[in-house]
Amino acid sequence: MQTIWIIDHYSSEPIYGGISRQYDFAKELGRRGYHVVVIASGFCHFTHSYISEKPVKVSELAEHVHYIYLKTSSYESNGGLGRAKNMLDFMNKVMKYEGIIARRYGKPDVVTGCSVHPLAWIAAYRAARKYKARFVAEVRDFWPRIWVVSGDKKAMDPMVIFFGMIQKWAFKHADRIIYSMFHGDKYICGELGIPRSMVYLIGQPMDCLRFDENREKTELLPKEVQEFIRDSFVCSFAGYYMTYEGVYVMLEALKILESKGLPVKMVFVGSGQEKEGMEKYIRENHLHNALVYGRIPKEAVPALISHSHICMAHLEVEGHKEVYKYGVSKNKVNEYLYSGACTLYGFLYKDDEVAVSGGGMMFEPYDAEDLARKIAYLYHLPETERQQYGIRGREYIKANHSVEVLTDRMLEVLFG
DSSP: OOEEEEEOTTBOOGGGTSBOHHHHHHHHHHHTTOEEEEEEESEETTTTEESOOSSEEEEEEETTEEEEEEOOOOOSOTTSHHHHHHHHHHHHHHHHHHHHHHHHHOOOSEEEEEESSTHHHHHHHHHHHHTTOEEEEEESSOTTHHHHHTTSSOTTOHHHHHHHHHHHHHHHHOSEEEEOSTTHHHHHTTTTOOOGGGEEEOOOOBOHHHHHHHTTOGGGSOHHHHHHHTTSEEEEEEEEOOGGGTHHHHHHHHHHHHHTTOOEEEEEEEEOTTHHHHHHHHHHTTOSSEEEEOOOOGGGHHHHHHTOSEEEEEOOOTTOTTTTTTOOOOHHHHHHHHTTSEEEEEOSOTTSHHHHHTSEEEEOTTOHHHHHHHHHHHHHSOHHHHHHHHHHHHHHHHHHTBHHHHHHHHHHHHHO
């Protein structure tokens, strides 16, 4: 039995609210007879709380599939020094415990180091070389490029230089490179000069079966949300309450729709620093058809978006058009497309998968009038025509993002 280690700081089982990419791959690889060990942090980046305060917590997903959570330092701000310390702590904890993990769960044949942050690559490379395994670098966010083009840091900032060096080092030493952004190869190959033979696109996987099992479980939704969406034309948003996620654009669009007398409701579920600001906007503008709720269980999201007519997403850092030039990895958009609703996506680049799939429409980022026009168009569209967006979206996700399809590609990278 071949053993795969996946080192991903921010991964977790869905119940804990982390990124479920590796969970979906691990379960599918386990079903195919592989031994999989996912090594992640015991501190959740998304809830700022501990999954476990034990030095090491092990979850057994199946006989040969394990999640190993390592206790790392905590932090309250995603942009502060506490997070940087947490990243360094995770790398060191992987190095500290990798020998114990190998003895208990098997030496790896392949080690995948998964970046959002590149320090995971260092830990993965060290383990791969120690056990004479293949080292695969997975990248889901282009640090430090995104810092510079977003205006957060200057090109000569020490952090930019440091992480740039790690990126070059990792790509030079990787046996294979996986990217999940739709056009990520244009950066990795086109700008960094990495040979295309080393680079593979594996997008965000979708466990369609798990989604479908939860689709009708409206009882998982909070009572307030259930009551709000009942017998209504619903536009939903699930995610982070951040300006770049377009939450104020959506509320402004609702203000326009309410002024025209259209009975459209918007429900927001999630968390983020703009929650109070959103609630204030609703009060000050006397909006009647908006509900801003907190986070809901991940298993409840399918029930909400499947009972929505429109799912809304938005991504752009205002004034910095280059940030998402190469695409973005968003599980949320895959779920939207698979939900059966029409997806409206505020994104600058019109060759995104929402447009390519036919499962939705793009609107201009930060343009509430454009969003309002498209919602009104869909509201007045005959139901059978509107449902075609959902049908096309589901077909596209099954063909291009189902966990079964992407696991086939993953195995080619890991062992091909």
